[in-house]
Amino acid sequence: MADFRPGAPDQAAFLGELLEGRLLVETGVPGVYGRGEDFERVRVGVAGMISHAGAAEDPEQLRFPPVIPRRDLETVGYLQSFPHLAGSIFGFTGNEAQAAEQYGRASQHEDWSEFQSMTELVLTPAACYPVYPAIAARGRLPVGGVTIDAGSAYVFRHEPSGDPARMQMFHQREIVRIGEPEAVAAWRDVWRDRAVTLLREIDLDARFDVATDPFFGRSGRMLAASQREQKLKFEVVVQIAGPEPTAVASFNYHQDHFASAYGIELADGSGAHTACLGFGLERITLALLRTHGLDVETWPATVRAKLSTPAF
């Protein structure tokens, strides 16, 4: 198993309360939980609040399942940056004898991996990933580029943790902007500031910071330094549990990283840039539970009202 990161004492205690209150449901694997009705109602309410905030942009709605082609993961170079976080999907294509042997091992909870081979699919690591090839397939962008709302999508990160705010599978409420560099960069900044306001309106003590992605290894430190220097990534952070505030949303300017990989061009044929934002719906839900208490019925009416917009 990947290295398990134990939570800080107050994170572990918070997880215990969530499980006891049946807001989360244990599966036996850290970072993978069922959700109770109250948790889901709040999570969906947060999603709706974000939809409402973005409605004026009139984004195009696209939805994708939580897997992407392995080839796309390879094309964008994910494994250079985050080999430790990827979840790949293997399957069985053997014969009857192999199936019987595999079943025998599995029944004893022993290692049956030798009978498994790569499929064409991996788990989606970030909700914007399937958007780029989909838009690229349309040909040149219209004037002004596009804004795509990818909804609330499950994403996977292979990092088992005792911190309830570090799940292996969680929802990103994702919006993507593809177009001219200046417009895309400005869009990113507008949403970063808007997010702080939105979260403060539900009484979360939010602020933003320059941040880096968790790039792997030594070359990862170099990528992180470059990302930080260029302020390509901002995170909005809120104190949940643990020694530091937790990033609950990120605002990412990719320059031409994805657009070049897929050959996305502006209306005039020059290269496009992209940016995306992702709100961590489970983290925001946890922040609300931590701030307002586990009994949602007792939350301030103003907060509950803000969480009542349909998400679509």
Place this chain on the structure above:
Amino acid sequence: MTDEIRQIIKDHARLSVDVEEISDDDDLYLAGMTSHASVNVMIALEDHFDVEFPDAMLTRSTFESIGALAAAIAQMQMGASV
């Protein structure tokens, strides 16, 4: 040394122009080198010159030109630390 660096830039930096067209002082990022390509340049330079960039030198400015890289490698070869 700069000729060897130029060859490595040619092989790994994925510039949008020919390396022959850029001077030792020209900005490699403006010539099309992405941060991911600069990582590949770093690894190739370390292999070729048998040096290891300390973390403090894994910044954009170290890789911003052929001249900057030559200075960095010379510094590492002398065993000097930042």
